Amino acid sequence: MISRRAVLATALLAGALSCSEATSPSHVPLYEWRLVVDTDTLSFHWPTSSLPVKIWVEDSLDMPAHVQDGIDTWASSFLYGEYAAVLVADSGAADLIVRVALAPPKAASNVGRLHTLFDGCEGATDIDTVATRFQLKMPVRMYVTPRYDPATTDLSECFRVTALHELGHSLGIFRHSGSPDDIMWGNPVGPGLSVRDINTAQALSHYPANMTPTR
């Protein structure tokens, strides 16, 4: 008797379990992230062997905290370990260098500069594709600059959003989006990542990259 009841109970459980079916998300909408140079369309994401990305940040205006916040925000948009980054003390070993300064004149013609303007500060990220165009020169250089005197104006939100935006470029989003709702819009208004930003970051991380990091 008990055996029959047990079999019936387990059959009911198995039936209930088998009624379930998971569906994966569509991962759209997203926007174009690739860099087009002449006839070449360049795509980059950090290879697993390069993780965690090593980031050196100039210790000024609380920028290390803003960059760390940006790292955490972008990392939270990934599900499968596609991105991780750590702040390092040695700039010589860094994959990304963040300066609190105006971007200097471009060093070479093969350096693409993505410039962003926020209310209170501005940012820039240099993408050095080297002569081959299919390599990304390390370290990637990123600049965040106050446009007003930080002693008289609270620019912390501006720094946070600009750092988040510029970190998006360092992930491989080598363009600005076409919507002000996105953090990767040219003049971002924040406050955080949009669904399109997240979908784009996930897509570029799984799209075959034709650029490799080099020093």
Place this chain on the structure above:
Amino acid sequence: MIHALPLATVLATGWSTPAGAQVRIAALMGVTGSSALVTDEIFETIKVTPALAPTFFLSASIPVATKLRASLDLSYGSSTLNVTEGGQDGGDIGSLGAFTASAALAGPLVSRFDWRLSVGLLKYSASEETGIFAGGVPTAALFGAGLDWRQPLSERWTGIIGARYDLHLFSTPALEAAGFGGSTQVSRVGLAVGAAWELP
């Protein structure tokens, strides 16, 4: 959510312990394999699957009727959590432990083979509470079945080769936030060797 109520009711109402019931303790060591916890599609199919996990099984049972024993089963196994993309190795995203606690019924099948059916809970523990585990690590209801081959070794000792199968539903808050709908049916299969000892 699956409820363990039906079998719990059976366990609670369906037996009377015979006088002089002997407690049997069984310990087995083996491996457990699992189907994918997550399947996604971003250009190619992405699967997150635990690697073969060394697993320890512990069981304490008492006879509750002629040819029927009830037991409390525990198991723990841990392995890396692997990602494949388009069938290619995509590395691992830390390790994943799986602890189970189940109530089971078991009895003789044919020859030296015993059957067993169980319901219980499975609790995952992740080394990295990021990515799919960023919002927490789930506990799931578990349905299991098994087959044991028993070889008496002495008056109180019995050698066992056991096969285990269980099924649960997997989802996490991070997956739900990312837009996954429903839960993944996860099947696990274990194979283990050990021994049982009957208390005097």
